[in-house]
Amino acid sequence: MSQVAITLAQNAPTETLPGTLGALRAPRSLWSNAWRQFRRNKLAMIGMVCLIFLAAVAVFAPIIAPHNPVQSDLRTAGKYRQAAWIETDNPKTTGDWSYPLGTDGNGRDVFSRLVYGTRISLVVGFIPMAVIMFIGIPIGLIAGFVGGTLDNLLMRLTDIVYAFPALLFFIIMQISFGDTPVGQLLNGLVLLFITLSIINWTGVARLVRGDTLALKEKEYVEAARASGASSWRQISRHILPNALGSIIVAGAFIVPGAIIAEAVLTYLGIGLKPDVNLAAPFPTSWGQMIQSGQTAYRNQPWLLIAPSLAVALITLSFTFVGDGLRDALDPRDQI
Amino acid sequence: MLEYAFRRILWVIPVIVAVAAVTFFLMYRAPGGPWDREKTLPAATVKALDAKFGLNKPLWVNPEAVNLALSEGVRNPVALTAAFIDSRFLNYMTGVFRFDLGPSYASKGAESVQELIARKFPVSLKLGIVAIIFSVLVGVPLGILAALRQNTWLDYLSLGTSTLGVSVPTFVSGLLLLLFLSRTFSFSPIRDPEEWVGFGPAYLLPGIVLGLGTMAYIARLTRTSMLEIKRQDYIRTARAKGLASTNVVTAHMLRNALIPIITILGPAAADLVTGSIIIESIFGAPGLGREFVESISKRDYSVIMGTAIFYAVLVAIANVFVDLSYGFVDPRIRVRR
Numbered sequence: 309m310s311q312v313a314i315t316l317a318q319n320a321p322t323e324t325l326p327g328t329l330g331a332l333r334a335p336r337s338l339w340s341n342a343w344r345q346f347r348r349n350k351l352a353m354i355g356m357v358c359l360i361f362l363a364a365v366a367v368f369a370p371i372i373a374p375h376n377p378v379q380s381d382l383r384t385a386g387k388y389r390q391a392a393w394i395e396t397d398n399p400k401t402t403g404d405w406s407y408p409l410g411t412d413g414n415g416r417d418v419f420s421r422l423v424y425g426t427r428i429s430l431v432v433g434f435i436p437m438a439v440i441m442f443i444g445i446p447i448g449l450i451a452g453f454v455g456g457t458l459d460n461l462l463m464r465l466t467d468i469v470y471a472f473p474a475l476l477f478f479i480i481m482q483i484s485f486g487d488t489p490v491g492q493l494l495n496g497l498v499l500l501f502i503t504l505s506i507i508n509w510t511g512v513a514r515l516v517r518g519d520t521l522a523l524k525e526k527e528y529v530e531a532a533r534a535s536g537a538s539s540w541r542q543i544s545r546h547i548l549p550n551a552l553g554s555i556i557v558a559g560a561f562i563v564p565g566a567i568i569a570e571a572v573l574t575y576l577g578i579g580l581k582p583d584v585n586l587a588a589p590f591p592t593s594w595g596q597m598i599q600s601g602q603t604a605y606r607n608q609p610w611l612l613i614a615p616s617l618a619v620a621l622i623t624l625s626f627t628f629v630g631d632g633l634r635d636a637l638d639p640r641d642q643i
Numbered sequence: 644m645l646e647y648a649f650r651r652i653l654w655v656i657p658v659i660v661a662v663a664a665v666t667f668f669l670m671y672r673a674p675g676g677p678w679d680r681e682k683t684l685p686a687a688t689v690k691a692l693d694a695k696f697g698l699n700k701p702l703w704v705n706p707e708a709v710n711l712a713l714s715e716g717v718r719n720p721v722a723l724t725a726a727f728i729d730s731r732f733l734n735y736m737t738g739v740f741r742f743d744l745g746p747s748y749a750s751k752g753a754e755s756v757q758e759l760i761a762r763k764f765p766v767s768l769k770l771g772i773v774a775i776i777f778s779v780l781v782g783v784p785l786g787i788l789a790a791l792r793q794n795t796w797l798d799y800l801s802l803g804t805s806t807l808g809v810s811v812p813t814f815v816s817g818l819l820l821l822l823f824l825s826r827t828f829s830f831s832p833i834r835d836p837e838e839w840v841g842f843g844p845a846y847l848l849p850g851i852v853l854g855l856g857t858m859a860y861i862a863r864l865t866r867t868s869m870l871e872i873k874r875q876d877y878i879r880t881a882r883a884k885g886l887a888s889t890n891v892v893t894a895h896m897l898r899n900a901l902i903p904i905i906t907i908l909g910p911a912a913a914d915l916v917t918g919s920i921i922i923e924s925i926f927g928a929p930g931l932g933r934e935f936v937e938s939i940s941k942r943d944y945s946v947i948m949g950t951a952i953f954y955a956v957l958v959a960i961a962n963v964f965v966d967l968s969y970g971f972v973d974p975r976i977r978v979r980r
Binding site: 464467468470471472473474475476477479480481483484487564568571572575576577578598602605606609612613616617619620623624626627628 | 654657658659661662665666669670672673674806807809810811812814815816818819822825826913916917920921924925935936939940942944947950951954955958959962
């Protein structure tokens with residue numbers, strides 16, 4: 309017995325008194341546990357690597373893209389140069405590795421446009437998510453903690469938002485505000501942020517409210533209350549940290565939803581407006597490319613295939629990451 | 644239960660009012676008018692058209708009409724109230740509850756929006772029916788097989804398909820499918836308008852694409868709930884008393900596993916609505932979804948408003964139906980309420 313105590317004491321950190329059972333490893337927090345579980349999920353890690361790759365593509369777009377995404381090559385305008393590995397009889401349309409995925413109807417390089425399109429997809433996914441969290445979390449916390457009128461108001465509001473098919477609301481907002489100064493900002497990106505935030509914050513607020521309702525009845529919150537913790541302290545130290553898991557999971561599913569909404573709206577011709585400015589930071593989006601690809605897919609199939617695969621890749625990656633996060637953080641409802 | 648059902652159904656009314664009001668005011672402040680043409684119409688014509696369709700009336704209430712009526716010697720309070728609320732907003736709102744969504748301006752008032760919906764919606768409905776049938780007939784067996792053969796290639800295949808279906812938007816999968824079919828089988832999405840009459844094979848492909856997302860979701864849901872039920876005590880009991888395997892699966896597992904499927908009917912309704920807007924445009928189906936997209940470019944505001952409200956009502960009703968059906972299929976939920 310004393311033998312064991314001595315070995316333990318030797319392995320334990322120095323401040324542990326000899327003879328007591330010190331921890332053999334540092335205690336794992338909830339978060340490091342979740343991270344361990346997330347890392348073990350292969351699909352989630354693949355998704356995360358894809359997303360990091362796409363983020364790098366978005367940041368370094370000017371270095372990666374071989375051509376300016378807006379500049380037309382007049383020699384091939386209207387000619388639809390094919391993807392590099394497709395050969396045709398016409399030297400103007402045959403594949404050429406200087407245009408890896410060919411050119412579009414205006415003679416612009418499809419690959420460069422695809423690279424720059426990554427920027428809009430990521431921005432349109434993450435900025436509304438941040439806004440939604442910023443609005444939805446406080447309102448959900450207060451509604452759940454205080455209850456009363458605000459709570460009722462929130463629930464009724466979400467009922468209305470749930471009944472309004474999101475795409476229809478997006479379309480109506482675009483028609484209504486598309487020509488105003490706000491609608492013109494960044495070719496309509498800002499309006500899209502606003503619309504996505506309006507539709508989605510209620511969902512987050514309702515989720516946080518539900519968590520808060522359940523958490524505030526928990527023993528540890530009751531203990532905090534009994535020992536005189538203020539409402540603010542109960543919320544910030546006990547309720548919010550415990551609700552964070554499901555909030556993060558919800559966030560991971562808001563982002564692809566926003567990306568799809570942008571692509572659909574732009575595909576329908578009422579989302580982002582095309583940019584002709586050569587130095588534009590957000591010159592095109594995958595939705596725009598799909599729209600132009602659909603009209604020309606007989607002439608240049610990669611004009612449609614490339615952006616479609618890009619949208620599929622980014623939404624799949626987010627689904628994998630979201631599923632992984634849910635398994636790691638939110639054991640409640642796993643589908 | 645009855646009281647809850649009653650309250651739940653009544654709650655649809657304020658939801659519709661709110662959706663209609665939001666739609667009305669957003670569209671009211673939209674730029675351009677129904678009479679914008681390439682060639683500007685004469686001012687007198689515009690004025691006459693505005694008067695014909697009541698577009699010259701005030702937005703909220705109409706005190707001028709009351710004054711006019713008073714000066715004409717009208718003293719009947721009902722008639723005076725009617726004159727007072729003779730405004731664009733209130734006329735529209737009362738119209739919504741009389742299923743009168745106003746004239747379609749693009750047709751110069753020849754057709755009302757509700758007539759247009761009645762004419763176009765059947766095509767969308769038929770697409771939706773194909774989509775639902777497809778998603779249940781494929782999604783449920785896929786989920787069951789995956790759960791019964793957990794962690795085999797069958798499971799991974801089913802999971803892979805459903806993950807693709809859930810995460811890839813239908814307009815992307817639809818377009819890629821179309822591209823694939825047109826290049827390998829020289830399939831053309833352009834169809835004779837005659838083919839959309841009745842219930843022909845033209846509905847098959849767009850209906851399936853429309854149902855892809857729901858199918859995937861159903862498959863995932865069925866798999867999860869089957870896996871959960873597989874471990875229940877009553878399943879072990881059923882096996883222990885020597886019931887045939889098929890019997891256990893169908894009578895004991897499926898019956899309970901299918902309960903959650905109903906819960907996705909609400910989100911599925913919203914999905915099919917938004918999906919049909921895009922799918923109909925891709926496949927050229929002459930349904931309400933495509934009409935909606937076309938009315939955007941035509942700036943036919945009354946059609947946009949009417950269609951949006953119609954869809955919102957559909958989704959709201961689907962949500963109520965789902966909420967109420969919980970109690971019928973799962974007695975445990977009924978007790979809790």
